[in-house]
Amino acid sequence: MQQLKTALTKCKIVPVVVVKDVAHAAPLANALANSGLTVVEVTMRTPAALNVISEMVKARPDLVTGAGTVLNAQHLQQARDAGANFGVSPGTSVALREAILASGWNFIPGCATPSEAMTLAEHGFEVVKLxxxxVIGGLNMLKSMAAPLPHIKFMPTGGVTLAKVAEYAAQPNVAAVGGTWIVPPTLLEAGDFAAIEKLAREAHDAANGLISV
Known part of the structure; x- marks a missing residue:
């Protein structure tokens, strides 16, 4: 978990990507890593996802590559077998939580309420996905939880835009921000990795206070 936490702290932004073509895996990994990003979440929403994860790990072992949309124990094992460095879930059922704990694998479980976050923290999770x-409160919610739950770090994901990323990243209880805009499907399908690298660098610089947007 320390490698993942260090990588999150280093860049404060995690692109959340949906990749349909395994041929895009290596050039995408290169574009993201070359932009300064250190972590990526590849969602398990396409038939190619597991192969994409494997190829990205091979192409750029310096990029901490995770599997997103892990919903159950089978997904978890598939992602591990594919070589993913960690897993992420949108929410956390009891069955999934128990599977994660039994596996000992690096994982950022999802939550949407303070109670869910507290329960996950009680089970040893140091970083959780908001x-x-x-939709559920964004910056205001994170600010409200900072004082009563200072021991919990969040990765807010879902609806965050470039215009808000700097403010999100600056919150003391935010480990990193998940960004779905960084790798647009249109650019990925067109194979325009130069444009993706530009967006990734822009996101990196905004999250780290190097530019204002």
Whole structure:
């Protein structure tokens, strides 16, 4: 978990990507890593996802590559077998939580309420995903939870835009911000990795206070 926490702290932004073509895996990994990003979440929403994860890990072992949309124990094992460095879930059922704990694998479980976050923290999770962030209160919710729950770090994801990323990243209880805008499907399908690298660098710089947007 320390490698993941260090990577999150280093760049404060995690692109959340949906990849349909395994041929895009290596060039995408290169574009993200070359932009300064250190972590990526590849959602398990396409038939190619597991192969994409494997290829991204091979292409850029310096990029901490995670599997997103892990919903059950089977997904968890598949993601681990594919070589993913960690897993992420949109929410956390009791069955999934127990599978994660039994596996000992690096994982950022999802939550949407303070009670869910507290329960996950009680089970030893140091970083949790706040999802869908903008829908359930976004920045105001994170600010409200900072004082009573200072021991819990969040990765807000869902609806966050470039215009808000700097403010999210600056919150003391935010480990990193999940960004779905960084790798648009249109650019990925067009194979325009130069444009993706530009968006990734912009997101990195905004999250780290290097530019204002």
């Amino acid at each position: 999802f869908p962030a903008e």
